[in-house]
Structures are given as structure tokens and as C-alpha cells.
Amino acid sequence: MRVGIDATAFAGPRTGVGNYIAPLLVAMLDQQPQAQFLLYSNDDLDYPDHPRVMHRVSRPKRRGPYWQNTHLAAMIRQDRPDVLWAANGLAPVVMPRGTATVVTIHDLVYKYARDTLPPHSYAGRAVAQPMTARRADRLVAVSAATALDVRTYYGREADEIIHPIAEPQYNLAARHDVPRVRAALQLPDRFLLTAGTLEPRKNLTALLTAYLDVRARGIDLPPLLLAGRKGWRDNDIEQVLRQAEERGWARRLGYVPAPDMPGLYAAADVFVLPSLYEGFGMPLLEAQLCGTPVLHGPHASMTEACGGVGVQLGADAAGLARDLTAYAEGELPLACRTPHSIHNDAGEAAAKMWQQLAAAARGQRGAPRPGRAGSVRAPELRPCRALRHPAGAATSPGRPRLLILAPRLPYPVIGGDRLRIYQVARTLAKDYDLTLLSLCESQAELDMELPDDGVFRHVERILLPPWRSRLNSLRALPTGTPLQVAYYDSPQFRARARQLAGEHDAVLAHLIRTGHVVRDLPMPKFLEMTDAISLNYERVRSFTDTRVRDPRVAVYSVEFARLRHHERSMVHDFDAAFLVSQVDKDYLFGDDPVGAAKTVVCPNGVDLERLPYQFEPAGRDIAFIGNMCSLQNYDAAHWMATQIMPLIRRRLADREPPRLRLIGRITPEKAKTLSGLTGVDVTGEVPDVAVTARGCGVAVAPLRWGAGVQNKTLEYLALGLPTVTTSVALEGLTAIDGHDLLVGDSVEAIADRVVRVLTDRGLAHDLARNGRDYVRQKHVWDVVLAPMRDAIAAVVPIRSDAETAPAPAAGYPSPVVR
Incomplete structure (x- = not known):
């Protein structure tokens, strides 16, 4: 080839x-x-x-x-x-x-x-x-x-x-080359090192400004050495770097030849990569292979590059000054991975790359290229191979067959509605043979290889590109059809769902987005509603904070009435429906005894193995985890960053002020808005929430509206993060204010409770321990979904002669963001 x-x-x-x-x-x-x-x-x-x-x-x-x-x-x-x-x-x-x-x-x-x-x-x-x-x-x-x-x-x-591969020269033997490199580059006995092209993304202006501030306050730090070529837009870097050089506190090394880099890393006290953003952060890996601890910027890629064994720095000069001060005082938890724990196999990486090159070459000859996501083409049906079970053994004798309809593919399992339907399916797979029929919004989802986790016996996917969904919604505006339902309308999905339903014993529709497809079928059927979407929309209608402008507010104001009617009426056509909280049930069916009788409350759960207890006695930062592309989460993040954080920082002015870590998916424009605020770090979407939240002293859920059970609150408690939440973010949970967490609904109340947690670490430890105990007792998935399992079994009995099937794999991808 x-x-x-x-x-x-x-x-x-x-x-x-x-x-x-x-x-x-x-x-x-x-x-x-x-x-x-x-x-x-x-x-x-x-x-x-x-x-x-x-x-x-x-x-x-x-x-x-x-x-x-x-x-x-x-x-x-x-x-x-x-x-x-x-x-x-x-x-x-x-x-x-x-x-x-x-x-x-x-x-x-x-x-x-x-x-x-x-x-x-x-x-x-x-x-x-x-x-x-x-x-x-x-x-x-x-x-x-x-x-x-x-x-x-x-x-x-x-x-x-395919992660970058460090050259073999980066290893602990580099320590033996330190004398030669020290002489060649005239290195001091001790120094801090940063490496990379001198350009704005490396955040060197903030690092140098912070370094100058700390040294000017009489705090002793080793000299700062900068290795790397001159870059672009570097006037600000040059200006502050010259100040540091004139005082003898910093020195630029220029481009360092590759043979000298291992010895340079090994000679440094610590390696610092304060970048605003990196795709990976290769120097972190190289430094660790040479036995040097690392400090890095807030983006998730750098946490990934150093295997989570590094210290995350603030993004601005104030945060960096705080961290450098802590370093000088020996308060940073410096550590370094041992080389044998680092996966750095060039042969394996090359084999993966060759596999991609060969597959592309074969596909070019025999198959069309993958279509562009959202390209204008007719929706198509794409069956997926039967998972785990070989051909001819797709079902088990005697086990009932259950069809699950999903508006979004549950994979990858990244939280929210995907996490819930995956856990529902995993629970039901113990007693039923499951088929999944799911809509996909892109060719990539249509072609994605699914994990062999034993949950679904068969999976089929149907493409519904975003352009068609938006057209569906526009067509529905003058009608009474909820936009939520119209957006996911697909004739191909409807036809295939009704065809498959005839081959199964029952149907479980996930959300009202798919429930209308089968609501008239004369067979056992169940509706997994999750939460009352109309409740969330009605609360949005009362939203008056003009500092967070979003056109969705107007859309929700129009949508809520038709949606509430749709939610209430649909339940009557199903054998049972499932909601995550009593608040949602009372809102929809408080005056409807028939709907209330058919509705079962099953809260959300947590996977304690994926969310390890990690209370940090010395934690001082504040974590907020959420998908900030959603209106309610962005409002909460904006409210916290603009109104509550300044009050907290003023009340803690006599000590090192905390910083707010905003963790989760966010648009670049909103990230820029929030990261420009004092004391705020925006990490974006991350592969592992637990790693990114490590070291925080308190977590907040300052939601002013919403519906259902907030996964973020459960995850805070599971992680052992002392939690401060509003009443809205606590709905659907039975956690006790003052024992498992703290509750406040105003700027002053939330600030007061956060300050209490940060200044009284005994209280913080009690909240962390009690919160973890609460989710362990009340919110393990198998426990919270037991009523759903029982309700379905009452209509579709689990046959006593059913073959015992292997339990679905417990593992699934770590949650990314809620």
C-alpha cells in the first residue's frame, strides 16, 4: 500500500x-x-x-x-x-x-x-x-x-x-544526562521550567505576571526558565518577560535541541504548562517520563495527558499567583507517575494508525465515504449487528422480548437522558431480551461501533438529520403538536417501530418524543417520561433576569401549554409511566387520579464505582458541573459566577480566595464570557468528572428552575463533595438540609453556606460522609429502578422457565457532563 x-x-x-x-x-x-x-x-x-x-x-x-x-x-x-x-x-x-x-x-x-x-x-x-x-x-x-x-x-x-508517543529518550535515565545539559545550557541548581512556542495560547503572560507578583511580595521561588521558539502575537509576553529577565528571575533558553530536552526536564524542580487550551499536552507526558512533577492548565486534555497525576492551575494571573504561592510554601500535592504506569507504546499506536489507513483504503475502493453529519439526504434504516449473542441465538427461550424506543442513541453513556435509559435497559436486561430502535442525528452515530456490553440483543438505528428535525418543528408551529414531539418525528422510525412491536411482547418508549409512535397499539406498553418537561418550561416563563438572554425563553413560553396537555393525555394510553420525582407527578396528575394511578416514581441513581469518594480536607475551590448548553445550567453558572462568587470572595478576603471551576459542555462564546470573570475557570467538557473536580472544597447546584432529579446533585454527594444546592436542585431527593447537604435559594444564602463549608472543614467532612452514605442507601440504580421492574413484570410476567441470562456488564464509559 x-x-x-x-x-x-x-x-x-x-x-x-x-x-x-x-x-x-x-x-x-x-x-x-x-x-x-x-x-x-x-x-x-x-x-x-x-x-x-x-x-x-x-x-x-x-x-x-x-x-x-x-x-x-x-x-x-x-x-x-x-x-x-x-x-x-x-x-x-x-x-x-x-x-x-x-x-x-x-x-x-x-x-x-x-x-x-x-x-x-x-x-x-x-x-x-x-x-x-x-x-x-x-x-x-x-x-x-x-x-x-x-x-x-x-x-x-x-x-x-491515538495519544502522542514520547520518544524513547524520555525516561528516568535522563537524570544521568543532567550534568551535561546543565553545563551546556548553563542551568541553575534549581528552576521551574515551561516549554513551548512563545505565543498567547500558552498563557505565558499570566504566568509571568503571577511569578513577578509572588517574587515582589518577597516569596522565594526558583528562577523560571522558558524553552521554546519565538511565536506570534507575543508583544505582551515580551514586555513582562523582559521585566522578569531584568530582575534576574527568568531566562529564555530559545529552541532547545531534542537530545537536550530529557536532561532539561529531569533537571527541573517542576514542569509548568499553564496553557489556556491544548489538544493533548505532550510536554507533560515527556516531563513525567523523566521523573518531574507537572503543573498544568485547566483544560481536560492536559489532565488526560498527565494521567490525572498533576496539579491543575488557575487560568488567570490571580489564580496562578495563588498556586505559585502554595508551591513555594510546600502546599501543592506534587506527585509524578512512575514510567511503568505510563502507556507509551509506539508499536501499538502505529498498529492502530495502520488499521485506520488500511480500512480507509479498502473503503475507498469498495464503499462510499461516510456522509457529512447533517447532510441533506433521506433518512435511512441502518441495522446494527446483534450484540454479544451469535447469529441464531439472538433470543433466549422463554424470556419475554421487550422493544425499547429511544429518540437519541444511548451510547456513549454521557449523562442526562442517555444515562437514565441505559441504566433502565441494563436493569431490564436481567429479565427480558431487549431490542433497541433509536434515532441518530449524524452519520457518525449511525456507523458508530457499539460496546459489547450484553444489554441489547439487537440494535437498529435510523438517521434523522438536524435539518429535517428543524423543518419538522417549523411545520408544527401553527399546529397543536408539541415541538418536542415534532422535532423527533420520522416516518421511517414510526413504520419500523410498529413493525418491530409485532415481534415483541411489550414496548418501552423513552420520553414523549417516541411515545406517540406506539400509543395506539393494542399491546403492553410503557412510557419512561423521566421528568415533566412542561414543568421546566412553565418555570422558564417566569424568568426575568435579562442578563442571560436566550431565544429559547420565548419558545418555551409558547410550548409549555401544548406540551403539558400532551404529557397528561398520553399516559392514559399506556399501562404504566415512570417519572423521577413526586414533584413532577403531582404537577402533571395532581387533579387526575387515573394518570396518577398509572404513574410510578423512580428517581435517578448513581454508579458508586465510577464516582469514588474523594473528600479533600484542604479543598478550597468551588465546583459546578453541568451541561451549560442547557438554559437552566447556563443560568445557574452565570448567576454563580457574576453575583454569588464576588460576595464569597469578599467574605473570604482575609484568606486565599476560592476559585469557581465550571465543568461541562459549553459553547466557546459563553466560555469566553465566563472565563473573563475574576476567580472563574472554565474547563469545558471533560472525559472524567471525578478527576476534574478533585481537590475542590465544595460543590454547588444553584439552579433557579428545572424539573426532575438533578444528576449533578447526586454525583456531588457520591464524590464526597460537600454540597450547597437550591430547593429546585434538591427536588425529587430526600436528602436532609443540614445533615447531607446545605440548601439556600438567594445570593446571600448560597454565599453564606459556601463560606461556612470552606471555613469549617469539620462541617465539610460531616456533609461529605453523610452525603455519600445517603446516595449509597437511597440511589443505587438497582434500588431506584426496582419499582419500574415490578410494574413491567406485573403486565409482562417474568417466566419461571426463563433461561438465566448473563448479567449485563457493569462497566460503561465514565460520565462526561450533565
């Missing part, structure tokens, strides 16, 4: 992308003796000669997307490789027939740190990278955090996650 590689990263001194490609290419040359590689570049290549590696150079007047779509495209048309590895995240828009594309996405800097890019770089990435990602035959992400960003912004799943 002939593989073309965008090797522009090999032109000039090698940095991030070049260091990513190099070990994979070396290993693939060793593993694939018949393969040939063509390295394409816009300048002379710095790569050793090899009989199966051809250098192809074409020098353009302009680089970036211009070069990819002109010079690179022309060379590919001439050479006709089987596949192009777009290793820099960009590829020609028009690829010649017969050449497939595998793209590696390193980061989405243009989304998260737009202001740090030169205008031409931003324009090129903002236009070309999404197009490349959507058109690629296969997509590789360098981290789970980047894969989440790809799914959020490009509408497709990464086909593989």
Missing part, C-alpha cells in the same frame, strides 16, 4: 505535530515491510533517507489551506497514493478518485482560543478543518478530550484515539 503523508511538520525544527508523526512512521516502516510512504511538504524535509520513503516538496507562495488545496492536491493527483494521512488536520477539499483520506485532529484551537491565533491561521482553520474532518474517510483524535470536541462541533465520532 502506498501512503501519502502531509509532512509539513518535518520542515524546520520539529515540534508538536512533527513529534506526533515521527514515532508512528518509524514503527509503521518496521511493521509493514511492503508499504511505501510519500512525504509531502511545502519546504525541505528534515527526515532520514529510507528506501521506502519518498520526499515530495513543492514550495508555494502561501501556505496552510492554500498549499493543501493547490500544490498538495496536484502532487496527490500525480502520485495517486492509496490513502492520504492528513496528519496536520487539513486535506484538499477535492481528493482524486482512488485516494482515501485519514485525518488526525490535534486540537480545535480556533474554537477555544481564537484570539491567540494570527488572523490568517484562524481563517484557514475555521473554514478548512471542519470540512476536512467531515469529509475524511477515517478520523483520528489525539485525546479523548479532542474526540469529545470533534463530536460536539463536527457531528461525528472519532474512529480511533
Whole structure:
């Protein structure tokens, strides 16, 4: 196979992308003796000669997307490789027939740190990278955090996650090279080290400002050394760096040759990477391999890069000054992974990359490329293979068959309604053979490989692209149909659901979005409503805080009446319905005894194995976890950051003020708004909530409206985070104010309770212990879903002669965000 590689990263001194490609290419040359590689570049290549590696150079007047779509495209048309590895995240828009594309996405800097890019770089990435990602035959992400960003912004799943591989020279033996490197670079005996191109995204201005402030207050810190080339938009960096250099407190090393970097890492007291955003954060891994502890910025990718064994820093100068002060006083929990605990196998990574290249090449010859997410095409049916059970054994003799209808694919299990329906299915799979019929909004979801977890015997997926859903909603505006229902309307889904229903003993519809499809069928059927959506909408109608403007407020005001009628009437057509709280049940059926009799309350639960107890006696930061793309969560985050946090910081002015960590999915515009506030760090969506919340002294759920049971409150309690919540965020729970958590509904009340927790760590410990005990006793999934299981079994009995099926796998992907 002939593989073309965008090797522009090999032109000039090698940095991030070049260091990513190099070990994979070396290993693939060793593993694939018949393969040939063509390295394409816009300048002379710095790569050793090899009989199966051809250098192809074409020098353009302009680089970036211009070069990819002109010079690179022309060379590919001439050479006709089987596949192009777009290793820099960009590829020609028009690829010649017969050449497939595998793209590696390193980061989405243009989304998260737009202001740090030169205008031409931003324009090129903002236009070309999404197009490349959507058109690629296969997509590789360098981290789970980047894969989440790809799914959020490009509408497709990464086909593989391949972490950067550190060169073998990064190991504990680097300590023996320290004397040579110390002499060559004239290093002091002790120093702090940061490395990377001197550009705004690295957040060096804030780091240097904080360093100067701490030293000016007479606090002793080792000198700060900066390794890296001069970058762009670096006037602010230069100004503050010169101040530090004039005082003898900092020194720039410039570009450090690769052979000297391991010894430099090993000589440092600690390595600091304060970046605002990284796709992975390779220097953190390199430093740890050399035995040096690391401090890093707030984005989830850096936590992933250091395996969660690092200290997360504040994002602004004030937060960094606090952290540097704590470092000087020996209060930071410095630690370093041992090399044997770090997975850094170039051979394994290369095998994964070759698998993607080969699959793309085969697909190019025999199958069409994956369609662009949301592209204009007719919805189609895509059956998935039967999971766990081989052909001919898709069902167990004697076990009832249950069809589950879902408006969104439960995988990956990332919280909210996906988490609930997954746990419902996992519980019911102990007694029933389950078939899943689910809508998908993108081709990536349609093609996604599902885990072999034993929950579903068979899965089918139907594509409903967002453009069609929006059109459905527009058509429903002049009618009485709730927009919630119209948005998910699909004739193909309806037809297939009714066909499959005839092959099953019962149907469980998840949410009213799918309930209307089968409500008239004369068979056992159940409605998993989760919560009263109309209750949430009615509360939004009373929303008067104009500081959080959102057009959804107007939509919800129109929607709530038709939605409430729909929710109330639909339950009458089902054998039983399920809600998460008595508040929701009373709201919908307080005056309807028939609806109330059919409705069973089953709260949400938690997986204690995935949420380990991690109370931190010295914790001082404040955590808020939530999907801030939802109106109620963003309002809560905005209210906390703009009104409550200033009051808390004033009341704690005599001590190190706490910082607010906003953890969860958020748009770049809203992230920029909130991260610009004093004492606020925005992490974005993260692969592991528990790791990101580690070290916090209190967690808050300041929701002013909502419905149902708030998963965030349960997760705080499970993690052992002392919790302060509003009455709304406590609805549906029986946790006791003052014993398991604290409750407050005004700015002053919430601030008062947060200050109490942060200043009285005895109280904090009691709340943490009691909160964990509460969820262990009341909110384990098998316990809270037992009434649902019993209600279904009363209509569709569990047959006594049923074959005992293997229990579904307990594990599932860690929750990302609620």
C-alpha cells in the first residue's frame, strides 16, 4: 500500500505535530515491510533517507489551506497514493478518485482560543478543518478530550484515539544526562521550567505576571526558565518577560535541541504548562517520563495527558499567583507517575494508525465515504449487528422480548437522558431480551461501533438529520403538536417501530418524543417520561433576569401549554409511566387520579464505582458541573459566577480566595464570557468528572428552575463533595438540609453556606460522609429502578422457565457532563 503523508511538520525544527508523526512512521516502516510512504511538504524535509520513503516538496507562495488545496492536491493527483494521512488536520477539499483520506485532529484551537491565533491561521482553520474532518474517510483524535470536541462541533465520532508517543529518550535515565545539559545550557541548581512556542495560547503572560507578583511580595521561588521558539502575537509576553529577565528571575533558553530536552526536564524542580487550551499536552507526558512533577492548565486534555497525576492551575494571573504561592510554601500535592504506569507504546499506536489507513483504503475502493453529519439526504434504516449473542441465538427461550424506543442513541453513556435509559435497559436486561430502535442525528452515530456490553440483543438505528428535525418543528408551529414531539418525528422510525412491536411482547418508549409512535397499539406498553418537561418550561416563563438572554425563553413560553396537555393525555394510553420525582407527578396528575394511578416514581441513581469518594480536607475551590448548553445550567453558572462568587470572595478576603471551576459542555462564546470573570475557570467538557473536580472544597447546584432529579446533585454527594444546592436542585431527593447537604435559594444564602463549608472543614467532612452514605442507601440504580421492574413484570410476567441470562456488564464509559 502506498501512503501519502502531509509532512509539513518535518520542515524546520520539529515540534508538536512533527513529534506526533515521527514515532508512528518509524514503527509503521518496521511493521509493514511492503508499504511505501510519500512525504509531502511545502519546504525541505528534515527526515532520514529510507528506501521506502519518498520526499515530495513543492514550495508555494502561501501556505496552510492554500498549499493543501493547490500544490498538495496536484502532487496527490500525480502520485495517486492509496490513502492520504492528513496528519496536520487539513486535506484538499477535492481528493482524486482512488485516494482515501485519514485525518488526525490535534486540537480545535480556533474554537477555544481564537484570539491567540494570527488572523490568517484562524481563517484557514475555521473554514478548512471542519470540512476536512467531515469529509475524511477515517478520523483520528489525539485525546479523548479532542474526540469529545470533534463530536460536539463536527457531528461525528472519532474512529480511533491515538495519544502522542514520547520518544524513547524520555525516561528516568535522563537524570544521568543532567550534568551535561546543565553545563551546556548553563542551568541553575534549581528552576521551574515551561516549554513551548512563545505565543498567547500558552498563557505565558499570566504566568509571568503571577511569578513577578509572588517574587515582589518577597516569596522565594526558583528562577523560571522558558524553552521554546519565538511565536506570534507575543508583544505582551515580551514586555513582562523582559521585566522578569531584568530582575534576574527568568531566562529564555530559545529552541532547545531534542537530545537536550530529557536532561532539561529531569533537571527541573517542576514542569509548568499553564496553557489556556491544548489538544493533548505532550510536554507533560515527556516531563513525567523523566521523573518531574507537572503543573498544568485547566483544560481536560492536559489532565488526560498527565494521567490525572498533576496539579491543575488557575487560568488567570490571580489564580496562578495563588498556586505559585502554595508551591513555594510546600502546599501543592506534587506527585509524578512512575514510567511503568505510563502507556507509551509506539508499536501499538502505529498498529492502530495502520488499521485506520488500511480500512480507509479498502473503503475507498469498495464503499462510499461516510456522509457529512447533517447532510441533506433521506433518512435511512441502518441495522446494527446483534450484540454479544451469535447469529441464531439472538433470543433466549422463554424470556419475554421487550422493544425499547429511544429518540437519541444511548451510547456513549454521557449523562442526562442517555444515562437514565441505559441504566433502565441494563436493569431490564436481567429479565427480558431487549431490542433497541433509536434515532441518530449524524452519520457518525449511525456507523458508530457499539460496546459489547450484553444489554441489547439487537440494535437498529435510523438517521434523522438536524435539518429535517428543524423543518419538522417549523411545520408544527401553527399546529397543536408539541415541538418536542415534532422535532423527533420520522416516518421511517414510526413504520419500523410498529413493525418491530409485532415481534415483541411489550414496548418501552423513552420520553414523549417516541411515545406517540406506539400509543395506539393494542399491546403492553410503557412510557419512561423521566421528568415533566412542561414543568421546566412553565418555570422558564417566569424568568426575568435579562442578563442571560436566550431565544429559547420565548419558545418555551409558547410550548409549555401544548406540551403539558400532551404529557397528561398520553399516559392514559399506556399501562404504566415512570417519572423521577413526586414533584413532577403531582404537577402533571395532581387533579387526575387515573394518570396518577398509572404513574410510578423512580428517581435517578448513581454508579458508586465510577464516582469514588474523594473528600479533600484542604479543598478550597468551588465546583459546578453541568451541561451549560442547557438554559437552566447556563443560568445557574452565570448567576454563580457574576453575583454569588464576588460576595464569597469578599467574605473570604482575609484568606486565599476560592476559585469557581465550571465543568461541562459549553459553547466557546459563553466560555469566553465566563472565563473573563475574576476567580472563574472554565474547563469545558471533560472525559472524567471525578478527576476534574478533585481537590475542590465544595460543590454547588444553584439552579433557579428545572424539573426532575438533578444528576449533578447526586454525583456531588457520591464524590464526597460537600454540597450547597437550591430547593429546585434538591427536588425529587430526600436528602436532609443540614445533615447531607446545605440548601439556600438567594445570593446571600448560597454565599453564606459556601463560606461556612470552606471555613469549617469539620462541617465539610460531616456533609461529605453523610452525603455519600445517603446516595449509597437511597440511589443505587438497582434500588431506584426496582419499582419500574415490578410494574413491567406485573403486565409482562417474568417466566419461571426463563433461561438465566448473563448479567449485563457493569462497566460503561465514565460520565462526561450533565
